[in-house]
Amino acid sequence: MPILQLVDVYKRFNDFNAVSGISLNILDGEFLTVVGPSGSGKTTLLRMLAGMEAPSDGNITLRGELINNVPAKERPTCLVFQSLALFPHKTVGENIEFPLKVKNIPPAQRKARALELLQMLRLPESYYAKNVMKCSGGEKQRVALARAFAYDPDVLLFDEPLSALDYKLKKVLEKELKDLHRQSGKTFVYITHSLEEAMVMSDRIAVMRAGKIVQIGTPETIYANPEDEFVAEFFGEVNKFSVSLNEEWGWFSQDTESSLTLRLPTDWPGSEQATVIVRPEYMRFATSAHEFDNVISGTVFNEYSLGSRIQYQVRCGNKSVLVEIPRTLARNAAPDEQVMIGWNAADAFVAEA
């Protein structure tokens, strides 16, 4: 059941389409994340949902009612910014209670709700009287979230709310946001540059490019079955092989001088040029030429520790290929060591070149 429905929505600035014909159903209670390169129109889309911009064309409906020109304050939506927009000279409690004060809720009731929200956001009750500027970055972020919940909106819109925080705190808050989403049953629409954030938290991810949504689906679908090369590359590092079909070798990669076994999509148009994309974590070191559908040889020339995983750069013909394996399976590759690396056809994505 969609809570918000966009039908062929455009936003033009002069002659430029920042959002270009988006049709999208946002489901009641879902966690939808919008990702895309800088300038792809994410914030503009969110601002239209918030009522801070009106579409130039198309319709936005909320539970079936047209809301194109309904201003922000008359919508059951709340936008949480990266900059937080907290009132600096007020206490944590006053910040959280602000939306309730605007609604003329009596002070005792406001305080009770603020304390409930502090608890929900895992801030100590004593913070109620603390000046908000004396809070840490992560605490301020929680206060901003508590204030957003105090509005009691049906839809919470987030514009990169965690981007200013350090890695560890981000990881904590990602999980907390996901829990809050589950507990509250509200609809979350979330913009981020962090693919990890999108993967961890979302029910669905929408990938934007040049004002359009190029793919929407569960994190697993988008990661494992990208619609095209752009989406595949956007979601993390990839190895790309250009291959062409010939009678003698079948699918042949000139770069690595090897013939490759591909799993073509069911709707393959018959093209004889293809791009094969394999994520580094689907690459493995092989002990025999038949261990995987595809095995190519090369020399290890770099090794990077990524914490729980190790990434190797292997020179195969003209190509530098990334192999990423869990630390527990790490091998001590000597510099310039000759190795075989391989992957199974089912773990690669094939696009028309």
Ligand code: ATP
């Ligand atoms: P980022 O990830 O960098 O925040 P974004 O995907 O959120 O980018 P938007 O902020 O939506 O992108 O901007 C999309 C395009 O629209 C950009 O090219 C931007 O310059 C343009 N744009 C946005 N707002 C306006 C405006 N008020 N007037 C003119 N152009 C605008």
